[in-house]
Each structure stands twice: as structure tokens, then as C-alpha cells.
Amino acid sequence: MINKALFKKPNNRLEGEQEAARDAEPTVVCAECKDTLPRAAVAGTDFVCPRCGTPLAMGARERIRWLTDEGSFQETETGHRAVDRLGFPGYAEKLVKAQRDSGEPEGVLTGLAAVDGEPCALFVMEPYFIMGSMGAVVGEKITRLFELATQECLPVIGYTVSGGARIQEGMFSLMQMAKTSGAVLRHSEKGLLYAAVLTHPTTGGVVASFAMEADVILAEPKAQIGFTGPRVIEQTMRQKLPPGFQRSEFMLQKGFIDRIVPRNAQKKELSMLLKLHGRGGRA
Amino acid sequence: MTTAYERVQAARRKGRPTADYYMQRLFTDFLEMHGDRRYGDDPAIVAGVGRLTGRPVTVIALEKGVTTEEKISRNFGSAHPEGYRKALRQMKLAEKFRRPVVCIIDTAGAFCGVGAEERGQGQAIAENLMVMMGLTVPIITVFIGEGYSGGALALGVADRVWMLENAVYSVISPEGAASIVWKDAGKATEACEALHMTAQDLLACGMAERVFSEEDGDFDKVCSALGTALADELVALSALDAETLTVKRYARFRAMGGEET
Numbered sequence A: 001m002i003n004k005a006l007f008k009k010p011n012n013r014l015e016g017e018q019e020a021a022r023d024a025e026p027t028v029v030c031a032e033c034k035d036t037l038p039r040a041a042v043a044g045t046d047f048v049c050p051r052c053g054t055p056l057a058m059g060a061r062e063r064i065r066w067l068t069d070e071g072s073f074q075e076t077e078t079g080h081r082a083v084d085r086l087g088f089p090g091y092a093e094k095l096v097k098a099q100r101d102s103g104e105p106e107g108v109l110t111g112l113a114a115v116d117g118e119p120c121a122l123f124v125m126e127p128y129f130i131m132g133s134m135g136a137v138v139g140e141k142i143t144r145l146f147e148l149a150t151q152e153c154l155p156v157i158g159y160t161v162s163g164g165a166r167i168q169e170g171m172f173s174l175m176q177m178a179k180t181s182g183a184v185l186r187h188s189e190k191g192l193l194y195a196a197v198l199t200h201p202t203t204g205g206v207v208a209s210f211a212m213e214a215d216v217i218l219a220e221p222k223a224q225i226g227f228t229g230p231r232v233i234e235q236t237m238r239q240k241l242p243p244g245f246q247r248s249e250f251m252l253q254k255g256f257i258d259r260i261v262p263r264n265a266q267k268k269e270l271s272m273l274l275k276l277h278g279r280g281g282r283a
Numbered sequence B: 001m002t003t004a005y006e007r008v009q010a011a012r013r014k015g016r017p018t019a020d021y022y023m024q025r026l027f028t029d030f031l032e033m034h035g036d037r038r039y040g041d042d043p044a045i046v047a048g049v050g051r052l053t054g055r056p057v058t059v060i061a062l063e064k065g066v067t068t069e070e071k072i073s074r075n076f077g078s079a080h081p082e083g084y085r086k087a088l089r090q091m092k093l094a095e096k097f098r099r100p101v102v103c104i105i106d107t108a109g110a111f112c113g114v115g116a117e118e119r120g121q122g123q124a125i126a127e128n129l130m131v132m133m134g135l136t137v138p139i140i141t142v143f144i145g146e147g148y149s150g151g152a153l154a155l156g157v158a159d160r161v162w163m164l165e166n167a168v169y170s171v172i173s174p175e176g177a178a179s180i181v182w183k184d185a186g187k188a189t190e191a192c193e194a195l196h197m198t199a200q201d202l203l204a205c206g207m208a209e210r211v212f213s214e215e216d217g218d219f220d221k222v223c224s225a226l227g228t229a230l231a232d233e234l235v236a237l238s239a240l241d242a243e244t245l246t247v248k249r250y251a252r253f254r255a256m257g258g259e260e261t
Ligand SMILES: [Zn+2]
Pocket: A030, A031, A032, A033, A034, A035, A049, A050, A051, A052, A053, A054
């Protein structure tokens, strides 16, 4: 049974791409205290909830603007668009909605940038695109970024956010875990630094691949970090979850992340890490 | 024509041989090696060293168990982090002693539970993927039943992926996909088709290199075909130097879901 859909050429640009509709939204909701805030109240700041201090969801592009030196970000691999290779029911519509929600063509932005004067390769996953779900484009763009960084002897900084695999892409989604791991390994073998910053939530196939493969794993406060999400564990195992289960603070205590870094310290710590590890270039 | 749902049913059928059946027939002098040296021993994964047509090989298998008692003790073939770390330890020994690795997969996925999360299920799988990508000895992974999620991939970063006729391999179980995508676990039949998870589907898109006939249920015959194929393929792969082997392995996965530019 050979399925012709599997051979579909991955070039069909999806119809209906639109410019950021989300930026027009006047409010943002805190995932922790559920407070609804006027977007204007946090824009231009570190984007934390003024009531409880929790970092608020940040679109990939605004995070890059916030993190990198002004004018330093050169985006790479901008032409990739998801392909509905399996003809999965409802996927094409879901992609159109995700593009509208995020104002981005896919779930990750990649490029070269400087943080406090330190050059690096940077990827930032997009929470407003199906919660950073990992499809073939996400895997391909991250792989290409690591390959570029390996070639240019640059360290990699990666901000992760993901609900896990993009089920609608089936095995093409699962294979991105292996592919990105291969790219991370090749970069690592050149003696180059890879620092990951895990943001809320980072789960599923992303945790079980490049999020956990970094030399230095930082996390934002209170982020959900784990392989299987808490609701699935509760439902399937009927297990009561310990307090703070899978939050950054819990994962730090269990030994799976290096440091919890609040928003206002991230730029400084990342630039310190880049300086402490050199620019690479040893090879 | 056999539907994907029928294949899944066949892969789950009571009485279908589990990993142990193949190991008994494919390998001689097998010695099981227990434990990850960090936390414990995970009975969902059987690992050790044996011989395939006389030549030493490392064998790592996800074992569902046969009797009810054994199934429970083996956690129905769903591994904890310590299982993946046991596998990793054996792979590193395989590299040290320059012997190939054969993985046998039959699992409903990595175990999901509080303990598995506390001990780093994600980290354990991630480390396996990265180490397997660079392992300098040949790896062949054979899917004999079900294989879902990162829990299967954690033993699936191989030079060759082979599947039995009714084996399935998917990013998620059909029930899991149905409940996430359609909020209705009852739509598993539709999910089986939509996920393109059969051996035939994976052969068509280059994610599996070979599909073995199940010989109308004569699994001794299947073992004999599998044994000959493994012996031949391991000779061929062992002729490659370490650099070529790992470059080809990366290229195998590198091409999946990429864009032609
Ligand atoms: Zn708040």
C-alpha cells in the first residue's frame, strides 16, 4: 500500500498567510494567576506579570527584539512552510489558524545575532504557533541553524517552548527528534557551546531531544518542563501529582536543569556564558 | 487489502511472539546484563551480549512479557528512564568491544508516570538519540509489533530500520492521537489510517529499509529470514569505517521531512 501523499513535494506554500494579528490584541493573560493585563502595560518591559512575577508568554519575534542587540538579528531560513504530507484531516485549516494567531509562517525563528556584543546563532520557538509543536519545518530549521553554527564556529542559544510532537505530521514529526540530535552532536563535537533556555511549557519530543541536549540548561521560573504532560499522567495513571510537579524549581531540585533565570537576568547571564565559553573557533 | 487498523490489531494480538521469542532463535550464548548503574534495573528492557551466526553482538530489546505475571513485571514493555540508561550503557560497551548492536522494539511507548518524570524520562531519551547518532558501530533496529513515540525512537536511531509485515511505528499511539486531535479516543480507527504508521507506509517514505513477511504466522520461518538478513547486513555495515558509518546514519535521518532546495 504505497500512499501517494507521502511523495508530495514539500513546496506548496499555504494560502492565507497573514501579518501578525496577535500584536493587535489589547490584552495578555498570565498563565499563573490568570490575570488579564493590558498588553501596553507590559510591552517594552521584561514581560512579567506585575501581580505575581510570572514570566508571560512572549512571541518569538518580540523575544528576539527584547534579547538581542539592536539591529543585530539576521534571520535565516525564512522560506520554509509546513507541508500536509499525510493529508491529515483538519491540518491545513489548523496551519492557517496558527499562522494567523502567531503572525509567523511556522513554529520557530532562527538566525544570527549578538547578545551584549557576543555573536551567536539563535533559535526561538513560537508559543503562538500551535504552542511550538514540532513538525518537520521546526526540526529542519533548527537542524540548519546548528549546521550553520558548526560551520561558522558559533555558539548556539536556543529558547524552547513546545507542547510536543505535531501529531498531524506523524512520523515526519517524530524523526525531527533524531535529526536535531544529530545536528546538536556535530556542533558539540566541534567544542562549541549550546545553551538552552526552557520556557513555559517545554514538553514531549522537544524535551526528549534538543532541549535536554544542551551543555547548559537554563529555565524561566515556574515553567512546565517534562516528557509527559501532567494531565495525561493524572488521567492515565490516576496518580496524584506532587506539588510543583515538573515546574522549573522541581526540575532543578531533581538535577535536570542548571539554573533558573528570571527574565531581567537572562540577557546578562547569557552574555556571561558566551564570554566564559569563548566564541568557539577552536576547530 | 489489509487496513492500518487491522495491522495494529495484529501487532497487539494475544499470542503474537514478543522479543524473547526472536532472541531465543536469533542469538546463541546470550547473557543478559542488568541495570543502569545509577538507579536500578528496568525489566521492560532486556539487554546483553550474545552471538549471531557465531559473531558477538549487543542485543537490546523492549519486552512486553508473555504471561500476565510477566507482563506486569515488565510493565507491558513500557520503559522507565533507567531502562533507556541500561540500553545506553550496553551500547557504549558495544562500541568499546567493536560489536554491532541489534535492537528489537515492541512497546506502547515510554512509561508515563511520576517516577519516570522525576528520574528524567525526557533527558534519558534525548541522551540515547545523541549517543546513537555518534555510535561508531553498526546499529540495526527491528520492529516486531508496536512502536510509539520517543520511547521507541530511543532505540531506533539506527543504520537500518526493519519491520515485520504487521509491525507499526508511530509518533503516538492511535488512541493517543485520537484523544488529542479529536478529543475522542474512540476515533482510533481513523487515527490509524491518518498517521501512516504501517510498515508499508514507512517503507514507502524511506523510514524503514525492509519489511519482512510474517509467513502466514509461521514465526520460526520469520526468524530464519531475519537471522540471515541480519548476518548479511551486519557484515556489510561492518565494512564501513566509523566516519562513513556515522555520516551515513546522520544523512539517513537528515533527509526526513527536509525541503528540497
Ligand atoms: Zn500573574
